[in-house]
Amino acid sequence: MKKTLLLSAMAAVFLFGCKKDHTSPGTTAQKKYPVTFNMKDFTQTISSVSGKQQVNSLKVDSATANVAAYTTVLHLTIFNSGGSMIREFRQLAGVANYGIIVDSLANGTYTVVVDAGQNFLELPATYGNATLSLTNAKLFYDTRDNGGTPVSVRVWDGLWSDTFFDKFQLTVNNGAVSQNVTLHRIVGKLEVDFNDVIPTNAARVDMFLNKEDFEYGFATASPQLADTITTHFVIPDSVKGTSNYKFSQIVLNTTTPFSVSLTAYDNANHVIATHAVSNVTCTVNQRTILSGNFSNTVNNNNNGFSISVDPNWSTPSTVHY
Structure with missing residues (x-):
């Protein structure tokens, strides 16, 4: 809605009282x-x-x-x-x-x-x-x-x-x-929800978007200036060893599908998990939720990340790919 x-x-x-007159020199003030x-x-x-x-x-x-x-x-x-x-x-x-x-x-x-x-x-x-x-x-x-x-x-x-x-x-x-x-x-929200237990050696997750907009133009009342962006999310100690980790980012690109890459690192900056999600779309005033396992191991018939939309930013409708 x-x-x-x-x-x-x-x-x-x-x-x-008067504000500064912006008329041109030599003209009569209106x-x-x-x-x-x-x-x-x-x-x-x-x-x-x-x-x-x-x-x-x-x-x-x-x-x-x-x-x-x-x-x-x-x-x-x-x-x-x-x-x-x-x-x-x-x-x-x-x-x-x-x-x-x-x-x-x-x-x-x-x-x-x-x-x-x-x-x-x-x-x-x-x-x-x-x-x-x-x-x-x-x-x-x-x-x-x-x-x-x-x-x-x-x-x-x-x-x-x-x-x-x-x-x-x-x-x-x-x-x-x-x-x-x-x-x-004028913005949407991209959320990542992990379903499995977060490893105790996990330190951060980098989220790469191959197409985000950085300006909002007045003439067209729409997003513009598309480019790539990487955001770093530090994993709190409080969620390590639990299955309660999620993070989100406000996104201006609400017009064009984009891909998301998730790369997890340990404290020594070694890659411990990677994920790629394609054809992601964010919508104005809605939450787009990427849901899947932190680990690369496929368990419990999980076929990867699912994409769902919450129109209240209530029930998501899920699209599997």
Whole structure:
């Protein structure tokens, strides 16, 4: 079931005082009208990216949960009818009225893009790119912000986290506008579940994806910049000798099938198990689960890894290959 973040209505807020005028030199400033964007409250049940169970039991008519419970950063970008950026707002969770942005705009039709996600979610305008346009604008997770080492052949692009997005047209016509925004999750989650006992000498598992996307383009509202990626998962001591080990990764590639290679190592960096799973597909707002044995030994009629889909991120439908 497709999950959306349905956001509650609010009355128009009249803005006193002026923002910087972006009209060209020598032109007469146009009259501007207050515009309020409301991304603050969720009024529909949303599921956690960290497990199978929903993290709350909100209903459409119940009390709302604040957007800060699910995101830590929010951008609102406004483009004029020619596709040039005229405004870019960035909010961090913790500020007053996180999820509500008030601006003033002249009469006209605009394209508005709102995105919300986790720390280090960026777009080029964050770095002062004055030439940003609807054509080249994009979202990405930037490793420069946290000092992290790139996890792929991409120079600055890092792993994706739970992220939401909306793009819409807004018309200002001689009056104030109050716009409620519905954000949609744009990522899927890839989960690996091991069924057998994890060896006590196991140290880590490397997961290689031959095709992951590293950017989300505003023009097409879709993933872009495909490349390979390898992620290292350290095996906790608490799961060694048990059959309770699983790990997961947020994936932006929700459009193209890809292959997954799993390679397990011991403390001496020796390979102790390998697996290859082909034709894996992740879907927006859903969990794709790869389930199989950690060991390469085939036991109990296990024919390898199975692929299943959990539409709540409830029951999986399993496809064997």
